[in-house]
Amino acid sequence: MKTLIVGSGGREHALAWKLAQESEVFCAPGNPGTAEIGQNFAVPVSDHAAISELCRQIEPDLVVVGPEDPLIDGLADRLRAEGFVVFGPGAACAQLEGSKAFAKDQMLLAGVPNSRSGTFTDPGDAIKFARKLYAEGRQAVVKASGPALGKGVIVCSLLEEAEEAINSMMVERDFGDSGRTVVVEERVFGREFSLLTVCSGASRISLPVSQDHKRALDGDRGPNTGGMGTFSPVPWIHADLIAKTEQEVVDPMLRSLQAQGMDYRGMLFSGLMVEDRIPYCLEFNVRFGDPETQSVLRRIGTGFWELLRAAASGEPLVAPEWLNHAAMTVVVASGGYPGSYRKGVEIELPTQIPAGVEVFHAGTKRESGTLVTNGGRVFGVSAVGESLAEARKIAYEVANLIEFEGKFFRKDIGTA
Ligand SMILES: Nc1ncnc2c1ncn2[C@@H]1O[C@H](COP(=O)(O)OP(=O)(O)O)[C@@H](O)[C@H]1O
Numbered sequence: 001m002k003t004l005i006v007g008s009g010g011r012e013h014a015l016a017w018k019l020a021q022e023s024e025v026f027c028a029p030g031n032p033g034t035a036e037i038g039q040n041f042a043v044p045v046s047d048h049a050a051i052s053e054l055c056r057q058i059e060p061d062l063v064v065v066g067p068e069d070p071l072i073d074g075l076a077d078r079l080r081a082e083g084f085v086v087f088g089p090g091a092a093c094a095q096l097e098g099s100k101a102f103a104k105d106q107m108l109l110a111g112v113p114n115s116r117s118g119t120f121t122d123p124g125d126a127i128k129f130a131r132k133l134y135a136e137g138r139q140a141v142v143k144a145s146g147p148a149l150g151k152g153v154i155v156c157s158l159l160e161e162a163e164e165a166i167n168s169m170m171v172e173r174d175f176g177d178s179g180r181t182v183v184v185e186e187r188v189f190g191r192e193f194s195l196l197t198v199c200s201g202a203s204r205i206s207l208p209v210s211q212d213h214k215r216a217l218d219g220d221r222g223p224n225t226g227g228m229g230t231f232s233p234v235p236w237i238h239a240d241l242i243a244k245t246e247q248e249v250v251d252p253m254l255r256s257l258q259a260q261g262m263d264y265r266g267m268l269f270s271g272l273m274v275e276d277r278i279p280y281c282l283e284f285n286v287r288f289g290d291p292e293t294q295s296v297l298r299r300i301g302t303g304f305w306e307l308l309r310a311a312a313s314g315e316p317l318v319a320p321e322w323l324n325h326a327a328m329t330v331v332v333a334s335g336g337y338p339g340s341y342r343k344g345v346e347i348e349l350p351t352q353i354p355a356g357v358e359v360f361h362a363g364t365k366r367e368s369g370t371l372v373t374n375g376g377r378v379f380g381v382s383a384v385g386e387s388l389a390e391a392r393k394i395a396y397e398v399a400n401l402i403e404f405e406g407k408f409f410r411k412d413i414g415t416a
């Protein structure tokens, strides 16, 4: 069996590592980590014609699209039309991530628990709605509808902050066209988690739950990042909360999409906040999370390739083998991230990696043979152990041994 993985980050390295256990792996474009597992092809994810040409050359049994941009831009539709088996939703379903206004409409249509909101193209109307929320003693979250690299959401304690956020998005256009339409929604107070569900029409299987740490610094201080680490399992997320989320969020959404002629074939990532035991849906993503995937895949045994293939083909799903151990991933980042940071810094990796550890490359490249940094998040060091404490100990041992100038990582992953 042959698998083509589209993308180049830590998520794609983890997918390549996992899928290489059950197939021959090819990556477009991949990274120095995936190059050690399979064959990389220097094709950018935005060049759909080149990816389609690569598919004709490789003839993969399965294509897995990692990032959201090519999905939103219709790569899955194109490859499916050409006869390939693709894990990842088509452009219509991918609007769940591409447009927060569309996602809100779909949540309302499906009856998924979500917080009260309004969608606006006029800043005056948006401000009027925000004022109403604060007058009722509520707070607002202001969201640029279009893609904004995880920076387009502003949680506002005060009305002034909400007005400033609306102004920055809709008048100043600080997020470009992504802020042309804005969703203003009521702030939910509760604990946050995400559920990754493999979907095939109305058939679905959720993967083991992980928790991420979004802030740059220990103790959840510092600016928001793409994610500084993850762990799985998560003690407070019980099986009944997962079942409730599947029944109240995932299933109604899949059925509603189907009723509109949209067959979801890929990963549905539900972003949730639990208040009064209700899992409010904050957002949907249409792909694997990064760095959630790096921990989650460590908890899956055999049958993962077949799960993705069946979903890609629209067939009923069979659960893979679940592994009972704990997994933890610590992100090793470049000094300055998520602000500005240097690239091209020489890296020295430990020669001996203990059993149970995978060092997933996220932002690296080779420059005349030398491994150098090429991004803010450079590696995800992923370890498994009998307990979370054991996984944490080994992950940090290895994170400490990775050398490059300016390296930093959070010391409290899996404890917060
Ligand atoms: N209604 C809400 N109430 C409270 N916090 C929210 C709400 N919506 C979003 N957030 C917070 O903002 C973060 C980012 O929002 P999200 O909708 O996930 O957009 P994105 O991931 O595209 O930035 C969430 O992870 C959550 O912490």
Ligand SMILES: [Mg+2]
Pocket: 271, 283
């Ligand atoms: Mg989010």
